[in-house]
Amino acid sequence: MIILYLLIIIISAIPLWITIRYVWLEERIRRHGNATTGTVTYVQTNRYPRGPATDRVYVRYDSRISGQYHTAFFVSKHGKYRSGQAVPVKYLHEKPDKIVVEKERGYWIMLVFTILLMLFVFFAVYKIDEMIKG
Numbered sequence: 001m002i003i004l005y006l007l008i009i010i011i012s013a014i015p016l017w018i019t020i021r022y023v024w025l026e027e028r029i030r031r032h033g034n035a036t037t038g039t040v041t042y043v044q045t046n047r048y049p050r051g052p053a054t055d056r057v058y059v060r061y062d063s064r065i066s067g068q069y070h071t072a073f074f075v076s077k078h079g080k081y082r083s084g085q086a087v088p089v090k091y092l093h094e095k096p097d098k099i100v101v102e103k104e105r106g107y108w109i110m111l112v113f114t115i116l117l118m119l120f121v122f123f124a125v126y127k128i129d130e131m132i133k134g
Helices: 002-032 107-133
Strands: 034-046 054-062 069-077 086-092 095-100
Touching: 002 086, 002 095, 002 107, 054 086, 069 086, 069 095
Parallel strands: none
Antiparallel strands: 034 054, 034 086, 054 069, 086 095
């Protein structure tokens, strides 16, 4: 039974682990990233049946090595960016496809949610074990 409990806890820890990796990468790019100016090349609008539309914004920017261009994308509110618009970009030299454009992202809300999810899973496993033993 302990193996089943551990499996439940490990599976529920996956969203927390992914969120922590995203937050860590974004903070690393903000602190140690190279700053440059990129140009919006394409904006792809995604509409959902419920909720607001979002844009996937593709940016082309020059790296530290002159003449070497990279293309990356980020997700933004609908209508905030247009093709040809210049945007400030921060990127890591070793990961040029990962960029930071906007000031803040909503990772902190997701981090709190996944921590609460883990606490709930611990509580549920404890209660299930208590119910089976009692």
